[in-house]
Amino acid sequence: MDENRWLTDLKKRADQTIFRDVQFTATMEERVRQKVRPGTRWVTCSRKLALPGVVLTMGLLLWFGLPIQEERQSAQHEGRPSQQETQVPSLLPGGQIVEADLWKLSPSLSSTYHNQSFSYLGEKPVRIMTDQDGFYEGQTQRVIWLLNGDYAQEVEITAYNTDGARLSLGSYEVMDRLYDADGHFPSGIVLPEPGKWKLEVRSGGKHLGQVFVEVKKGIAPANRQLVGPIIQQYLEKESDELEWLGKQREMNVELLGVEAPDAAKRTVYAWVKISGSNSSALSTPMVFQIVYNGNAYQVTDFQIPEDGSNYKSSLQKLFPPKVLEQVHSRSKTK
Numbered sequence: 001m002d003e004n005r006w007l008t009d010l011k012k013r014a015d016q017t018i019f020r021d022v023q024f025t026a027t028m029e030e031r032v033r034q035k036v037r038p039g040t041r042w043v044t045c046s047r048k049l050a051l052p053g054v055v056l057t058m059g060l061l062l063w064f065g066l067p068i069q070e071e072r073q074s075a076q077h078e079g080r081p082s083q084q085e086t087q088v089p090s091l092l093p094g095g096q097i098v099e100a101d102l103w104k105l106s107p108s109l110s111s112t113y114h115n116q117s118f119s120y121l122g123e124k125p126v127r128i129m130t131d132q133d134g135f136y137e138g139q140t141q142r143v144i145w146l147l148n149g150d151y152a153q154e155v156e157i158t159a160y161n162t163d164g165a166r167l168s169l170g171s172y173e174v175m176d177r178l179y180d181a182d183g184h185f186p187s188g189i190v191l192p193e194p195g196k197w198k199l200e201v202r203s204g205g206k207h208l209g210q211v212f213v214e215v216k217k218g219i220a221p222a223n224r225q226l227v228g229p230i231i232q233q234y235l236e237k238e239s240d241e242l243e244w245l246g247k248q249r250e251m252n253v254e255l256l257g258v259e260a261p262d263a264a265k266r267t268v269y270a271w272v273k274i275s276g277s278n279s280s281a282l283s284t285p286m287v288f289q290i291v292y293n294g295n296a297y298q299v300t301d302f303q304i305p306e307d308g309s310n311y312k313s314s315l316q317k318l319f320p321p322k323v324l325e326q327v328h329s330r331s332k333t334k
Helices: 003-014 026-036 041-049 051-079 083-087 221-237 308-318 321-331
Strands: 108-113 116-123 126-130 141-147 154-161 166-173 183-189 195-203 206-216 249-262 265-276 281-292 297-303
Touching (some): 154 183, 221 249, 221 265, 221 297, 249 321
Antiparallel strands (some): 141 183, 154 195, 249 265
16 A cells, blocks of 8 residues: 555544544645655554554654644734734823724715705714814804704703813704704804814703814804905095005905804904005004994904003903914014
8 A cells, every 4th residue: 555545544544533623734744754664564563553553643643743833823823913902992101092083073974865965974863064164263153953863852062172171052942854864953153172072962961972073273264255355345444543544555454363153243353464545554463343234244343452562461452362372473574
């Protein structure tokens, strides 16, 4: 019987013993062949010993084969991260879970309902529809809330930011269906600081859902487009405090900040340069009050810092800290 046939018969016999689950490689077989080749007497005896011979041979296979398997398993184990390592979330020093995992911004999605397309932020049961430019610090943002599921007739909105600030945004009565939502209601939201905010909806004192949004620094494009031309037109015609500049005026208005606590009011901070027709000029920060009069927005008042020794103190009274930094920076380059 040749070696191949003998090994095949040996494997069949081994499958009938405790070695039936052992897997053998070509290297392991070659090691057995090397043990057999020095003499044929061992092979002949193995036919007589039958099962004891099989056990002895399998012992040889295990003796020479297992170290190879163990080395391969060890190498594979070192080459890939353990299951425990891949399941553990990223942590900050002290064991705090990474902020991004907890404050992930809500996705911006689009859908179609009865052939009408609409876009929104978040996922059911709480979503919002708002201006595509998003939220800007200290400026009113009109929002339409979409609710699904089981909720009370009146809900409460609370905002939280990553610094731990909590801001109550009021209670609202839920109206009828809108698109694929079971109910909806409009609101105006003002978030005072840039960064990530969680807008949470509670119904009957219980958590219903939330939307995560990013509040940006600066002036919202809609406010910039609104207040810029209004201030420009006002300064061109103002005849009380700016009469000394003459009637023909060339000007440049650089917006520094806008506070919009509601839809009807705006406080605008700007750096204004005006060149008059009589060789006079003005370059200074200004504060404007803009109010909706029922038909249009208009400037109702403006203020300029005092001259001389009162200049710095009047600046601090007129401008909030975040705008005051821009004023100081602008003063150095004027």
